[in-house]
Amino acid sequence: MSVIQQQQRLAAAIRDGADAADLLAGDHATGLEVYRHAYRARLVAALTDNYTVLARALGDEAFDALGQAYLAARPSQHPSIRWFGHELADFMAAADDELVPHASLIDFARMDWALRGAFDAAQAPPLEPASLAALGADDWAGLVLHLQPSVQRVVLAYAIEPAWRVLREWEPESGDDQPELPEPVAHEHTLLAWRQAGETRWRSLEPLEAVLLDGVAAGLPFALLCERAAHALGDSEAAAPAVVGALQRWLADSLLQERAS
Incomplete structure (x- = not known):
């Protein structure tokens, strides 16, 4: 296995939870789990930053559950963490009541994202x-x-x-x-x-x-x-x-x- 292939498998293990047991052992495997947890926590924190009001509406525990479910279903694909979560409202529209207890919360997500987009846009x-x-x-x-x-x-x-x-x-x-x-x-x-x-x-x-x-x-x-x-x-x-x-x-x-x- 080439170095590039090893790097790709490690990235998949961190990002998607893919198995990498044959690549790591002992303390290295533990370190991977720590890094994976930190990676997911950082993305959920970015999601909180992008959806501040939605996060307040749901509360910390419920928003974390939503963020983890979203990350599992739609891993980050953009090189900039700023754009993580651009499909959250659509994901929420298809989610069950446990994750989204009221349909109006989808609109909180849409409003948060629209305002974030307005803030970051160019000015002519x-x-x-x-x-x-x-x-x-x-x-x-x-x-x-x-x-x-x-x-x-x-x-x-x-x-x-x-x-x-x-x-x-x-x-x-x-x-x-x-x-x-x-x-x-x-x-x-x-x-x-x-x-x-x-x-x-x-x-x-x-x-x-x-x-x-x-x-x-x-x-x-x-x-x-x-x-x-x-x-x-x-x-x-x-x-x-x-x-x-x-x-x-x-x-x-x-x-x-x-x-x-």
């Missing part, structure tokens, strides 16, 4: 109102807007935001008990997360704005955004003012980036 020069003011009347119909790389849109099944906020503001290190949480109510909607002036922000979207942002993400020009608004509102005359109002808020929130024509 923001679209300024002056750029739009310089457009001629004939330019608006074909205007295509572009979202900042940090903009994340996630469909949630529950209104978890009030409970998420309470848990985010709670400091377990202070010794205070977990605060009483608002009951998550079933309510399908879209969560918007982004970064502005170095700070991660989020808000829940009304259906019309969610539809319009979907259109922006799809590269639809302004005229087609107005058509979408007219269909959603059932009122063609109200469509353009609604899109302009949304555009003004997007500019204020720095959701859009400048693009060279």
Whole structure:
């Protein structure tokens, strides 16, 4: 067996728990088990860092059980530990009630990951109102807007935001008990997360704005955004003012980036 093959088998033994008894004996086998435990503990710690609020919602013991189950089912494949856990919400959706006692916890995972993604994303020069003011009347119909790389849109099944906020503001290190949480109510909607002036922000979207942002993400020009608004509102005359109002808020929130024509 070559050195490379030995290294690959040892890596599999550490990462996946594969058998390596023929490679190690005595104290070396014990050392491998210690290293394997440390490796798994480090990944679960990274998962806790990526899903801080979910971890608080579940509690240390339950989150550790979830993390260990996730690691066993979906070992880390990315060279950066930052991206470990990118499939956690999907894993939770298929897990049993013992690991995920309430379906709203899946939305906690989705919200945590979206905000983490917004925090780490690149930042492009923001679209300024002056750029739009310089457009001629004939330019608006074909205007295509572009979202900042940090903009994340996630469909949630529950209104978890009030409970998420309470848990985010709670400091377990202070010794205070977990605060009483608002009951998550079933309510399908879209969560918007982004970064502005170095700070991660989020808000829940009304259906019309969610539809319009979907259109922006799809590269639809302004005229087609107005058509979408007219269909959603059932009122063609109200469509353009609604899109302009949304555009003004997007500019204020720095959701859009400048693009060279």
